[in-house]
Amino acid sequence: MSERQHGSALLDVADLHLAFGGVRAVDGLSFQVHEAEIVSVIGPNGAGKTSAFNCITGFYRATSGAITIDGTDVTRMRPSAVAARGVARTFQNLRLFGDLPVLDNVRAGTHLWLRQHVFDALLHTPRYRRTEQIATDEAHHWLDFVGLRADRVGPVRALPYGEQRRVEIARALARRPRLLLLDEPAAGLNHGEKLELLDLIRRIRELGIAIVLIEHDMGLVMEVSQRVVVLNFGKEIADGSPDQVRRDPAVIEAYLGSDEAPSEQTGDGQPAGKTGDGGPAKQASDGKAAERTGDDQASGETEERTADA
Numbered sequence: 001m002s003e004r005q006h007g008s009a010l011l012d013v014a015d016l017h018l019a020f021g022g023v024r025a026v027d028g029l030s031f032q033v034h035e036a037e038i039v040s041v042i043g044p045n046g047a048g049k050t051s052a053f054n055c056i057t058g059f060y061r062a063t064s065g066a067i068t069i070d071g072t073d074v075t076r077m078r079p080s081a082v083a084a085r086g087v088a089r090t091f092q093n094l095r096l097f098g099d100l101p102v103l104d105n106v107r108a109g110t111h112l113w114l115r116q117h118v119f120d121a122l123l124h125t126p127r128y129r130r131t132e133q134i135a136t137d138e139a140h141h142w143l144d145f146v147g148l149r150a151d152r153v154g155p156v157r158a159l160p161y162g163e164q165r166r167v168e169i170a171r172a173l174a175r176r177p178r179l180l181l182l183d184e185p186a187a188g189l190n191h192g193e194k195l196e197l198l199d200l201i202r203r204i205r206e207l208g209i210a211i212v213l214i215e216h217d218m219g220l221v222m223e224v225s226q227r228v229v230v231l232n233f234g235k236e237i238a239d240g241s242p243d244q245v246r247r248d249p250a251v252i253e254a255y256l257g258s259d260e261a262p263s264e265q266t267g268d269g270q271p272a273g274k275t276g277d278g279g280p281a282k283q284a285s286d287g288k289a290a291e292r293t294g295d296d297q298a299s300g301e302t303e304e305r306t307a308d309a
């Protein structure tokens with residue numbers, strides 16, 4: 001099914017399976033992502049997209065299959081170890097430090113590569129102050145890149161929802177990733193914000209960063225992706241260019257009866273995300289959680305939306 005490209009892949013997902021008790025959330029997914037490539041993973045609600053993301057980033061442990069990043073097997077690694085190999089992500093539901101200002105949220109992204117020694121931090125040594133300045137400069141850079149002001153005071157949760165989404169992307173970029181996974185970044189955005197997001201995703205790619213995008217806004221997906229992988233009930237039913245996928249009978253059938261037909265125009269002004277009946281019914285779950293790997297890189301972060309979302 002997969003359209004394999006020549007050259008070594010940055011991300012290689014091979015025959016990935018994830019089961020929650022009797023529910024096969026991911027059932028034999030294989031795809032590759034190369035440097036500076038944008039690959040979208042689409043499918044009706046409950047198709048297994050976020051589950052696949054959680055396996056790739058180490059939040060869930062795959063039942064079987066292999067995930068390699070630049071040739072290194074990360075299948076059984078913890079989220080922090082996967083992140084250290086150049087993988088950053090955003091979440092379907094925002095996970096920001098809600099009480100902290102914008103700048104501190106983005107500075108937090110630098111901690112992956114900017115080490116502070118406890119001794120320096122306790123004594124506020126010149127080395128500590130230098131490191132803090134590097135973190136602040138880096139955060140300014142990425143906030144500017146996503147089009148936000150760094151001097152906003154007050155808790156980040158007070159910002160409009162669309163701006164909070166951009167803070168989360170800025171924080172992921174502050175990790176200096178080679179691969180960025182975006183989980184429904186257009187959800188809750190208005191028409192203008194979706195167009196800005198489209199531009200932002202393209203500019204991230206121009207930096208040489210590869211992107212894997214889960215998105216229900218088909219206009220955005222078709223506009224921005226080099227390749228599209230389609231999941232249905234955990235199974236991969238297509239992998240090809242946006243044009244190939246749009247015309248694929250199996251994809252059309254999977255989306256029949258869904259409001260998410262894979263051919264809409266970009267930024268149609270409709271709220272992205274789960275519209276209508278969301279296509280084929282979500283697979284029933286027995287509620288049994290998959291094996292979690294522990295050190296959630298966003299642990300302690302709040303998961304919330306502002307009222308105007």
Ligand SMILES: Nc1ncnc2c1ncn2[C@@H]1O[C@H](COP(=O)(O)OP(=O)(O)OP(=O)(O)O)[C@@H](O)[C@H]1O
Binds near residue numbers: 288
């Ligand atoms: N922690 C969990 N415990 C049990 N079942 C789960 C868990 N997470 C996901 N599932 C089940 O796995 C299947 C795939 O869910 P997943 O969230 O990955 O789909 P998705 O394609 O991301 O859906 P959506 O577009 O709605 O976000 C669904 O049947 C879901 O109910």
